[in-house]
Amino acid sequence: MALVSQSARQDMPSRQPLYAQVRSRVIAGIEQGEWGAGEALPSEIELADRFGVSSGTVRKGLDSLVAEGVLVRRQGLGTFVALADDEWGRAELPAGARAVDASLELLACARSHAGEEAAVALGLRRGAAVLLITRLVRVLGEPFALIDSYVAADRFEGVDARRIRQADCKLHRVWWREFGLRVVAGEPQFRAVLAGRDESRLLGVPADGPLLEVARLAAGLDGQAVEWSVLRCRTDRYVYRV
Amino acid sequence: MALVSQSARQDMPSRQPLYAQVRSRVIAGIEQGEWGAGEALPSEIELADRFGVSSGTVRKGLDSLVAEGVLVRRQGLGTFVALADDEWGRAELPAGARAVDASLELLACARSHAGEEAAVALGLRRGAAVLLITRLVRVLGEPFALIDSYVAADRFEGVDARRIRQADCKLHRVWWREFGLRVVAGEPQFRAVLAGRDESRLLGVPADGPLLEVARLAAGLDGQAVEWSVLRCRTDRYVYRV
DNA sequence: TAGTGGTCTAGACCACTTG
DNA sequence: AAGTGGTCTAGACCACTAC
Numbered sequence: 001m002a003l004v005s006q007s008a009r010q011d012m013p014s015r016q017p018l019y020a021q022v023r024s025r026v027i028a029g030i031e032q033g034e035w036g037a038g039e040a041l042p043s044e045i046e047l048a049d050r051f052g053v054s055s056g057t058v059r060k061g062l063d064s065l066v067a068e069g070v071l072v073r074r075q076g077l078g079t080f081v082a083l084a085d086d087e088w089g090r091a092e093l094p095a096g097a098r099a100v101d102a103s104l105e106l107l108a109c110a111r112s113h114a115g116e117e118a119a120v121a122l123g124l125r126r127g128a129a130v131l132l133i134t135r136l137v138r139v140l141g142e143p144f145a146l147i148d149s150y151v152a153a154d155r156f157e158g159v160d161a162r163r164i165r166q167a168d169c170k171l172h173r174v175w176w177r178e179f180g181l182r183v184v185a186g187e188p189q190f191r192a193v194l195a196g197r198d199e200s201r202l203l204g205v206p207a208d209g210p211l212l213e214v215a216r217l218a219a220g221l222d223g224q225a226v227e228w229s230v231l232r233c234r235t236d237r238y239v240y241r242v
Numbered sequence: 243m244a245l246v247s248q249s250a251r252q253d254m255p256s257r258q259p260l261y262a263q264v265r266s267r268v269i270a271g272i273e274q275g276e277w278g279a280g281e282a283l284p285s286e287i288e289l290a291d292r293f294g295v296s297s298g299t300v301r302k303g304l305d306s307l308v309a310e311g312v313l314v315r316r317q318g319l320g321t322f323v324a325l326a327d328d329e330w331g332r333a334e335l336p337a338g339a340r341a342v343d344a345s346l347e348l349l350a351c352a353r354s355h356a357g358e359e360a361a362v363a364l365g366l367r368r369g370a371a372v373l374l375i376t377r378l379v380r381v382l383g384e385p386f387a388l389i390d391s392y393v394a395a396d397r398f399e400g401v402d403a404r405r406i407r408q409a410d411c412k413l414h415r416v417w418w419r420e421f422g423l424r425v426v427a428g429e430p431q432f433r434a435v436l437a438g439r440d441e442s443r444l445l446g447v448p449a450d451g452p453l454l455e456v457a458r459l460a461a462g463l464d465g466q467a468v469e470w471s472v473l474r475c476r477t478d479r480y481v482y483r484v
Numbered sequence: 485t486a487g488t489g490g491t492c493t494a495g496a497c498c499a500c501t502t503g
Numbered sequence: 504a505a506g507t508g509g510t511c512t513a514g515a516c517c518a519c520t521a522c
Binding site for chain 3: 017018019053054055056057060074075076077
């Protein structure tokens with residue numbers, strides 16, 4: 001099926017450019033499982049043909065998804081759906097660390113109530129039922145960060161510790177595998193805080209030592225808020241880079 | 243003068259794409275003062291004509307400079323050289339603050355010796371002569387951050403407190419006005435640190451309170467390292483966003 | 485109305501990868 | 504050799520701004 005024709009588009013007051021429609025259709029294809037993680041999309045020429053636009057327009061439509069890390073282009077080979085593993089990876093690690101050196105451990109997964117920040121970020125009312133998932137990040141076996149993640153409880157029924165561990169404690173894998181939801185991380189916000197008792201114990205830093213707090217909202221590719229996460233990490237041995 | 247011709251480019255083993263050459267020539271034009279801050283570039287069609295490439299290639303060449311904030315496009319009007327004021331602005335302010343609410347105060351400008359980090363970042367040997375410029379950022383009159391900036395001393399002869407104050411304490415203005423050097427900020431690195439005595443006093447936070455440290459390297463548009471800056475800010479009332 | 489950027493086309497050729 | 508993405512062209516028309 002071709003995209004909206006030129007003449008039809010004239011009538012729509014708030015039409016999207018064709019390349020934005022290409023983007024949307026590719027996203028839809030990914031979320032509906034037409035192309036799985038690591039799989040190749042049809043060639044740009046074939047997509048152009050399928051969508052009824054020129055190849056240049058397809059290219060421009062894919063550009064933004066490549067920039068977001070959803071797609072990966074390999075010259076001479078094709079365009080591939082990025083592996084979900086790469087998606088958060090860097091955000092959870094200090095500068096220079098390799099993903100292979102890191103491990104995630106699930107500490108808790110329980111129902112809770114949305115605090116001020118989480119409620120605002122997720123578009124819920126204050127005190128709404130949320131799922132609070134706490135994980136510990138280790139780098140080369142050494143504790144590096146704690147991550148508190150909040151999602152709306154009613155949207156992710158059935159998520160429990162077992163399912164999270166099945167996905168190697170990678171939440172974006174859970175959202176994708178079980179709910180067909182591809183998310184990308186939004187702009188991080190930074191704070192410096194002091195380590196509390198629990199953080200001190202779990203991260204192996206002195207109480208009242210400085211911790212870097214990185215909070216970010218993960219949204220679906222269509223922009224809907226999905227997951228609010230707050231990471232607290234030590235930066236005495238590592239530097240954090242976005 | 244046209245860019246390198248197709249046939250000539252064949253012979254060059256490591257040739258750049260035409261759009262990259264367009265970018266370079268526009269940068270050169272800006273740095274040589276052909277188009278000043280706030281001024282309009284020639285239209286894309288005229289640039290295409292002047293550079294001997296198609297308008298699509300000019301457009302692609304300008305895209306990256308627009309993305310970096312060096313140029314600003316206004317539909318129906320033209321493409322303009324961004325005002326230098328916008329360049330760092332956001333990096334020095336907490337989330338939500340408007341540039342108009344902020345003020346910069348010069349605390350010190352003195353010769354010093356490059357520490358480990360600054361030397362590596364600037365590509366100098368350890369202990370090399372540098373200029374250390376310390377400034378205080380206020381938001382709505384209230385102290386928010388301290389910025390230590392390091393530049394190679396021999397490269398910026400004649401920079402002193404007077405000249406910096408003349409540029410409203412904005413260093414990128416100094417580099418541009420007096421040295422024809424346009425810089426863009428690189429990727430920030432984050433740390434959490436504890437406030438020392440001076441920082442505590444100047445920022446009005448408790449000693450041993452948490453501070454967010456944001457270090458970044460500013461480079462010329464051609465990629466050469468220019469300025470290494472380390473910002474330490476309080477995040478008790480503000481959140482920092484990149 | 486004239487000039488600008490924004491979008492889009494229908495090709496071309498090149499660089500790269502795999503068989 | 505065949506197929507892919509990467510670059511580039513020479514136009515076209517639209518949306519917006521200013522005069």
